[in-house]
Amino acid sequence: MRADSARSSRTCSDRSCSRSPQRRTSRRSSSRRQLSKRAPRRPWCSHASARAPEPVTDDRPQPWRVVGTRTIAADRWIRLRADECEDVDGRRITPYYVLEPADWISVLALDDRGDAILVEEYRHGAGIVALGTIGGAVEADEAPIAAAHRELREETGFAASRMIDLGATWANFGNHTNRVHHFLALDCTRAGGQSLDETEAIAVRVLSLSGLGEHLAQSYHQLTWYKAMEWMAGSEPP
Numbered sequence: 001m002r003a004d005s006a007r008s009s010r011t012c013s014d015r016s017c018s019r020s021p022q023r024r025t026s027r028r029s030s031s032r033r034q035l036s037k038r039a040p041r042r043p044w045c046s047h048a049s050a051r052a053p054e055p056v057t058d059d060r061p062q063p064w065r066v067v068g069t070r071t072i073a074a075d076r077w078i079r080l081r082a083d084e085c086e087d088v089d090g091r092r093i094t095p096y097y098v099l100e101p102a103d104w105i106s107v108l109a110l111d112d113r114g115d116a117i118l119v120e121e122y123r124h125g126a127g128i129v130a131l132g133t134i135g136g137a138v139e140a141d142e143a144p145i146a147a148a149h150r151e152l153r154e155e156t157g158f159a160a161s162r163m164i165d166l167g168a169t170w171a172n173f174g175n176h177t178n179r180v181h182h183f184l185a186l187d188c189t190r191a192g193g194q195s196l197d198e199t200e201a202i203a204v205r206v207l208s209l210s211g212l213g214e215h216l217a218q219s220y221h222q223l224t225w226y227k228a229m230e231w232m233a234g235s236e237p238p
Helices: 002-010 021-037 144-156 219-235
Strands: 065-074 078-087 094-098 104-111 116-123 126-134 134-137 162-170 179-190 204-209
Touching: 078 204, 104 116, 104 144, 104 219, 116 134, 116 144, 134 144, 144 162, 144 179, 179 219
Parallel strands: 104 179
Antiparallel strands: 065 078, 078 094, 104 134, 116 126, 116 204, 162 179
C-alpha cells in the first residue's frame, strides 16, 4: 500500500496538474518545436566565422628562390618543368618538378527533381572506373563558367538553366600551378546527345543527392559536392 501510495503521489491523471505525464510530454514536445525553429548553426568551417590562425612558433616559412629552370615536356595538355630552388638558408632543392596544366572545372549538376547528374568513366592514373562530377580543362581564352556549361553539355547532353560559381581551390599546390573551379548547375534538362572526343567513353548516371559524397572517389569532386551542399543550405529560406 505504501508503494502504491508513493507512486500515486508522484503522478496524476489530471492533465492540468504539473505532475501529469501527459503535461510533461506536452512540455517536451513544445521545447522540441521551439528548438527546431531556431536558426541553424553556421558551418564550422565558415570563412565568415573562422578565426585567424594563432602562431605556435615564432619563425615564419619563407618562399624558395628559383635559381634555374628547364622544360622537361610540353604539349597541348600539360607542361612539366624542373626547377632549381634555394631556400632562405642557402640549401639547394633540385630538381623540383612542377606541372603546369590548364585550370580545371568541376560541376555538380542537378536535374529538375534535385537529383545529381554524374559521369562514370575509366581513370587511367588510378586504373579504375569511377563515378565523378562533370569536369575538364578550361581552354585558352575561355572563362571558367563557359567551360562549365560546355563540359556539362558535351559529357552529359544536359544544359543548365542556372550555373552557380562556388569558388576555386588549388588542384595540388605542392607541385601543380593550376586551380579547380567548382560549380553547381541547377535545373538541368536534356538538350541533346553527348558530344565526346574520339577516345572518350562516358556513361551518365543519376543518383540521389543525399549521401552522394560517399560515392565520389576523387577528393576535389567531394569538395564540389560539399561546397554545393553548403551553398544550398545557406540559400534555403528560414
